Amino acid sequence: MSDNSLLPGESDKFPVIKFVSISVITLVIVSPLFLLVVASLKPDRFQILAEMGSFKAFWVSNPTVQNYLDILTFSGNQPFARYLLNSVFILVATLAGGMLFNSMAAFVLACGGIKGRTLVLTLMIGLYIVPQESIVLPLLNIMNKIGLTDTFAAQILPFWASPLYIFLLYQFFSQIPRDLYDAAVVDGASPFEIYWKVFIPVSLPALATVAILMGIESWNQYLWPLLVTQSNSAKPIAVGIAGFFGADSTYWNLAMAASVVMMAPVLGFYLMFQKWFVSSVISSGVKG
Amino acid sequence: MSLHQGPTGALQRPKRWLKPRQQEFLMLLPACVVVALFLLLPFLMSFPISLTNERLIPRPVKFVGLKNYIEVLTDPVFWQALWNVTRFTAMVVPVQCGFALAMALMINQKLPFRNFFRGALFLPAITSMTVVCVIWGTLFQFPTGPLNQIIGFVTFGMAGPVDWLGTESSSMPAIVLLSAWQAYGFQMVVYLAGLQSIPNDLYEAARLDGAKTWGRFRYVTWPGLRQTNIFVIIITTIQAFKLFTQINILTQGGPRDSTNTVVQYMYNVGFVGQKLGLASAVAVILFLIVLAISLLRNATS
Numbered sequence: 410m411s412d413n414s415l416l417p418g419e420s421d422k423f424p425v426i427k428f429v430s431i432s433v434i435t436l437v438i439v440s441p442l443f444l445l446v447v448a449s450l451k452p453d454r455f456q457i458l459a460e461m462g463s464f465k466a467f468w469v470s471n472p473t474v475q476n477y478l479d480i481l482t483f484s485g486n487q488p489f490a491r492y493l494l495n496s497v498f499i500l501v502a503t504l505a506g507g508m509l510f511n512s513m514a515a516f517v518l519a520c521g522g523i524k525g526r527t528l529v530l531t532l533m534i535g536l537y538i539v540p541q542e543s544i545v546l547p548l549l550n551i552m553n554k555i556g557l558t559d560t561f562a563a564q565i566l567p568f569w570a571s572p573l574y575i576f577l578l579y580q581f582f583s584q585i586p587r588d589l590y591d592a593a594v595v596d597g598a599s600p601f602e603i604y605w606k607v608f609i610p611v612s613l614p615a616l617a618t619v620a621i622l623m624g625i626e627s628w629n630q631y632l633w634p635l636l637v638t639q640s641n642s643a644k645p646i647a648v649g650i651a652g653f654f655g656a657d658s659t660y661w662n663l664a665m666a667a668s669v670v671m672m673a674p675v676l677g678f679y680l681m682f683q684k685w686f687v688s689s690v691i692s693s694g695v696k697g
Numbered sequence: 698m699s700l701h702q703g704p705t706g707a708l709q710r711p712k713r714w715l716k717p718r719q720q721e722f723l724m725l726l727p728a729c730v731v732v733a734l735f736l737l738l739p740f741l742m743s744f745p746i747s748l749t750n751e752r753l754i755p756r757p758v759k760f761v762g763l764k765n766y767i768e769v770l771t772d773p774v775f776w777q778a779l780w781n782v783t784r785f786t787a788m789v790v791p792v793q794c795g796f797a798l799a800m801a802l803m804i805n806q807k808l809p810f811r812n813f814f815r816g817a818l819f820l821p822a823i824t825s826m827t828v829v830c831v832i833w834g835t836l837f838q839f840p841t842g843p844l845n846q847i848i849g850f851v852t853f854g855m856a857g858p859v860d861w862l863g864t865e866s867s868s869m870p871a872i873v874l875l876s877a878w879q880a881y882g883f884q885m886v887v888y889l890a891g892l893q894s895i896p897n898d899l900y901e902a903a904r905l906d907g908a909k910t911w912g913r914f915r916y917v918t919w920p921g922l923r924q925t926n927i928f929v930i931i932i933t934t935i936q937a938f939k940l941f942t943q944i945n946i947l948t949q950g951g952p953r954d955s956t957n958t959v960v961q962y963m964y965n966v967g968f969v970g971q972k973l974g975l976a977s978a979v980a981v982i983l984f985l986i987v988l989a990i991s992l993l994r995n996a997t998s
Contacts, residue, residue, distance in 0.1 A: 427808065431808060434800070435814050435817050438878070441833070442824065442832070444835075458838065458841060461835060461838060461841055510727045511728060517725040522717070529725065529729065536737060538987060542939050542941065543743065543981070543984040544736060544740050545739075546963070547739035547973075548735060549968075550739075550742070550751075567735035569728075570729075570732045599715075600721045629827070631826065632960070632964075635945070636964075636968055651827055651830070651946045654830075654834070654947075661834075667831075668828040668832070671827070675825070676820075676823065679819075686819075686823065687819065690822065690882075690883050691887055691890055
């Protein structure tokens, strides 16, 4: 890794000041997340609000997991455990179909000999500037007409293919030496065999990148499920949490525990695969 | 066919039930069907729907020409929403990108625990916007939220508590703050990649020419980041114009439309108001805005 700020033979003039300032900034940036976790362990919303304005916001003298028990067992208007399961199911189904469809298409576009693949590729690249926001209402109309509103299918099927992910994988597959493909053809492998036995095993970093992006996208979906779900049986976690914001009073204790639960798996994956997360984010930037 | 022969001509394979091109077709098909049905079709439909009086509830549909566009473009609330996202963009782009660049410059230096700082500073970027709304909704609490307490403390109680999200003048800046906090990590890592792609020779040369820290930034780093800057600013601008989730959860566009946005307006008209035709006109306008910004990117790079 190059280090552009300091050149060889040059001494750092303010190492302590730099270290202290970055420490303070990092602390300030991270403190809201810390506050979230601490507040979620407080017994009720009144204590959370009462202690918000002092240093007690960052400390809990009487920690309890009651909020967590409440959201995970409560089955009334906000069955949070149900939302959580819904989100997990949507995530897994989206990933399973999405990884397969996107990578198969990208493989054919990158290496196949089928007619019209340049046309398909051009169309895909053209489509990825279409913002999701501008197609959701016509899409809702389609779902209405085919009777898929308020289902898991409506939240999974549209995400089984995406121009962005196809393009990212296409770019990666294009860089794999052609010899590898040709050698497999010589050995008599069919396109699917080449894809499955040759390309997939050497593409794990690219697949991981796309899986992370797709997973985060699915987990955080808000606008689309807000439109397409009505009942608790299909609502995902993000829409469920938004339901804690009431007209009169917000159940901060429950909202906070729910937020921690929503964030925990992402954080876990992030801590395990930090490098891949960061590279995923960089590569998602090609979307314009 | 299906008799693949190696260069030696010795290899013979049993007949396959599908020719290679047919197999490729079948591999490409699922993704194409999904994209065609759930992206291309609704996209293409938005244009004709925007010329009708269609509603989400099925009923006879009538062609109304440009009436929806006229209705949207003469609605002061739409202009307020468009003005708001413009205002939001003008605030969030410099704040978010500027902070991201500053942080990238800091963690690109020799620092103890550099990887720890990098990992910690990226945490907000992996936080879902819904969770961000829960956190910042509390921070902005009126009148006893942490932000108000800190301000009261710093000013010795001179500045009274502010209803951040509930006052017209402060609602949008408050949204800017939480949005920038959530998203700057993305720009930070992109800037970091940009910084690391600047060749060290240039810094060496600048040092030989006697350039100090500022001189090196001004004449090496800044020009070296030109492409990164264009990229980051365009992406951030496009995202800013699509502002929705935090608005929908925290303010619903209020107070008095001061945080209403184009997407929230579309949501109100099309989903709450069920006027699909009208909302499609807004969707087309949104698409044209995003398209224009994307073309700007192509023109500048």
